[in-house]
Amino acid sequence: MSAEIEIRNVSKSFGSAKVLENLSLSIPGHEFVVFLGPSGCGKSTLLRMIAGLESVEDGEILINGERIDHLPPGQRGVAMVFQSYALYPHMTVRQNMTFGLENINVAKDVIDARVADAARMLEIGHLLDRKPGQLSGGQRQRVAIGRAVVKEPNAFLFDEPLSNLDAALRTRTRIELAQLHQRLRSTMIFVTHDQIEAMTLADRIVVMNNKKIEQIGAPMEIYDRPATRFVAGFVGTPQMNFLDVTAARPGALGLSVACGPKLSIDTAVAPDVAGEVASLGIRAEAVSLAAPGEGQADGVIDVLERLGDRSLAHVRLDDGQMVVANESGQTRLGVGARVALRFDGTKAHLFDGAGKAYHGREAAP
Amino acid sequence: MTAVQAPRKPSHGPHSPDWKNALFVAPYLFFFVTLLVFPLFWGIWLSFHKADTFSSGPFVGFGNYVRLFNDKVFLQSVGNTFYFVLLTVPTLALIGLFLALALNARTRTATVLRSLFFFSSVLSVTIVTLIWRIVFIPQFGLLATVYGWFGATAPAFVSDPNLAMIAVAMATIWWCLGLPMMLFLSALQQIPGDIYEAAALDNASRWRTLTAITLPSIKRTFALVIIIQIVLQFQLFGQAWLMTRGGPNNVTKPIVLYIYDTAFRRWDLGLGAAASEVLFVLILLAAMAQYLISRRKEDL
Numbered sequence A: 001m002s003a004e005i006e007i008r009n010v011s012k013s014f015g016s017a018k019v020l021e022n023l024s025l026s027i028p029g030h031e032f033v034v035f036l037g038p039s040g041c042g043k044s045t046l047l048r049m050i051a052g053l054e055s056v057e058d059g060e061i062l063i064n065g066e067r068i069d070h071l072p073p074g075q076r077g078v079a080m081v082f083q084s085y086a087l088y089p090h091m092t093v094r095q096n097m098t099f100g101l102e103n104i105n106v107a108k109d110v111i112d113a114r115v116a117d118a119a120r121m122l123e124i125g126h127l128l129d130r131k132p133g134q135l136s137g138g139q140r141q142r143v144a145i146g147r148a149v150v151k152e153p154n155a156f157l158f159d160e161p162l163s164n165l166d167a168a169l170r171t172r173t174r175i176e177l178a179q180l181h182q183r184l185r186s187t188m189i190f191v192t193h194d195q196i197e198a199m200t201l202a203d204r205i206v207v208m209n210n211k212k213i214e215q216i217g218a219p220m221e222i223y224d225r226p227a228t229r230f231v232a233g234f235v236g237t238p239q240m241n242f243l244d245v246t247a248a249r250p251g252a253l254g255l256s257v258a259c260g261p262k263l264s265i266d267t268a269v270a271p272d273v274a275g276e277v278a279s280l281g282i283r284a285e286a287v288s289l290a291a292p293g294e295g296q297a298d299g300v301i302d303v304l305e306r307l308g309d310r311s312l313a314h315v316r317l318d319d320g321q322m323v324v325a326n327e328s329g330q331t332r333l334g335v336g337a338r339v340a341l342r343f344d345g346t347k348a349h350l351f352d353g354a355g356k357a358y359h360g361r362e363a364a365p
Numbered sequence B: 001m002t003a004v005q006a007p008r009k010p011s012h013g014p015h016s017p018d019w020k021n022a023l024f025v026a027p028y029l030f031f032f033v034t035l036l037v038f039p040l041f042w043g044i045w046l047s048f049h050k051a052d053t054f055s056s057g058p059f060v061g062f063g064n065y066v067r068l069f070n071d072k073v074f075l076q077s078v079g080n081t082f083y084f085v086l087l088t089v090p091t092l093a094l095i096g097l098f099l100a101l102a103l104n105a106r107t108r109t110a111t112v113l114r115s116l117f118f119f120s121s122v123l124s125v126t127i128v129t130l131i132w133r134i135v136f137i138p139q140f141g142l143l144a145t146v147y148g149w150f151g152a153t154a155p156a157f158v159s160d161p162n163l164a165m166i167a168v169a170m171a172t173i174w175w176c177l178g179l180p181m182m183l184f185l186s187a188l189q190q191i192p193g194d195i196y197e198a199a200a201l202d203n204a205s206r207w208r209t210l211t212a213i214t215l216p217s218i219k220r221t222f223a224l225v226i227i228i229q230i231v232l233q234f235q236l237f238g239q240a241w242l243m244t245r246g247g248p249n250n251v252t253k254p255i256v257l258y259i260y261d262t263a264f265r266r267w268d269l270g271l272g273a274a275a276s277e278v279l280f281v282l283i284l285l286a287a288m289a290q291y292l293i294s295r296r297k298e299d300l
């Protein structure tokens, strides 16, 4: 009950606006894949093309080796959970779940068994005779998932199914979705622009931006070795610090780069890319605070975000650049305090002018 | 300064009546009362009196009503009206629904056809009956010509007692089709598109989508159309008067025409008023019955 999905050289435009350009992607069976990207980058469009709700104008889509891009949505063996849930408002929860099965003449007792199973798994047994209008958002969400589950599809397609839920429920449902995937072992494709959802759920994340796939990889791979400056900036909270590189020369560990006249950071990136380097990226957790004069650069705390377990110090360096550094939750420093920054260069990334990333050996997972 | 406010007077709470608001409805209320409520009660009062144009005579109790229900012409007109409503209302609802389903598209053709079908609604009853009299003219009319092509003779719609009401109904349906169609169209456009996508993923055939998704979604509009049309068609007057004068042999004489004849041609205002009250009650009952039926299967 799980499908390999193969997307080959797919393109799509709406009128004159190109939305996807020559996209290829292969998803092995059982995998939980998350499409992650900023709003409007074409995630939903790609998902809807797999579902058959948008036409494929160029390229092909295969499920288990068979071309399905010309088949009507119902015959592709996929089930979709919509962001708006799209439950049938005039049908009861039970009817919502049985509708698709009745349409393909599944035997009555099989339908009953599947509905009972799904209802038990999703804990919606007591809601079966209600209409969607009588359910809370979270309950509707479960029904929408239940409607997909009873179809026993080869692949589940989720289009931002959690975005209408409150924070607590979102976290809980996220965990339940992960459990659902473990239990059913079906291929699942999940669209989101929330990177925490992507990081926690995915076997592999497909980062999309501006009509293209930027990177495909396991969550920690995306986090530790972002392929491009876009991925580096999009994944991770707070956003990675970017500093312009003014000079680069071989140093003790690898390439030693200068970011402005006073700041120089030793990275672990191989020195042979010296000519290409345009910027340096470093996450807040690789930057720490020290007493003035004891780090690579001095500055003043502009903003201090207290997150409880840790604080984020937004430091304005003396040359004007802003850098976010990690600080403990109990810090006694306050806004206006003068501090020095210590950069852990082994965890820094370098990017060339086109955004391609170079990583040091130390940054490997 | 604003932090400390005097406790609000309860009469100024968000849901308590504020008489200043009445000012906004006053103009409408004035015309509603003078043109609708006052005549209603005056009509009731009149129906209990022997009245002609020059004087309202003595109180006669239910005398007018007794006379009314002994009048064969009145009873016939009630029957005629029901027959007419039965002919027109379901047809209007079904054809309106069918047209709306067929023309619910964003194509240019659909837009043009929608305007075309709605166009007849803006015509006055005089023009409509004129057009249909031309259609029904024996020997030269449109109908006669079409029948002629097949070597047949068109039935004499307007003069045949069995067909006259059908002729009036046909003209009426053609005239009134625009409103039901538009109501259904707007209802169809309210249905969220994603449930159709869900249905497509659920393997629903076109027929199944229509019966299981579309029609249940516009149930309320269907009831609304029926109520509106019942109320409207019970008041048949212009078409019958202009096409057939209520004939032949009173078979197309509706209640309103009976009222007109009695009150304004025979000047029996009391009897006319009594007939009006009967019509009023009939419309009220029909509307209420429809309302109750559509409410019974309440769903969210």
Ligand SMILES: Nc1ncnc2c1ncn2[C@@H]1O[C@H](COP(=O)(O)OP(=O)(O)OP(=O)(O)O)[C@@H](O)[C@H]1O
Pocket (backbone or CB within 6 Å): A014, A019, A037, A038, A039, A040, A041, A042, A043, A044, A045, A046, A192, A193
């Ligand atoms: N039916 C349509 N007609 C025209 N343009 C469309 C249509 N659907 C989507 N687009 C455009 O295609 C682009 C991609 O849309 P898509 O819905 O795939 O974005 P998304 O990545 O899902 O964004 P979000 O995270 O906001 O849901 C957008 O620029 C959007 O304006």
Ligand SMILES: [Mg+2]
Pocket (backbone or CB within 6 Å): A043, A044, A045, A159, A160
């Ligand atoms: Mg989307």
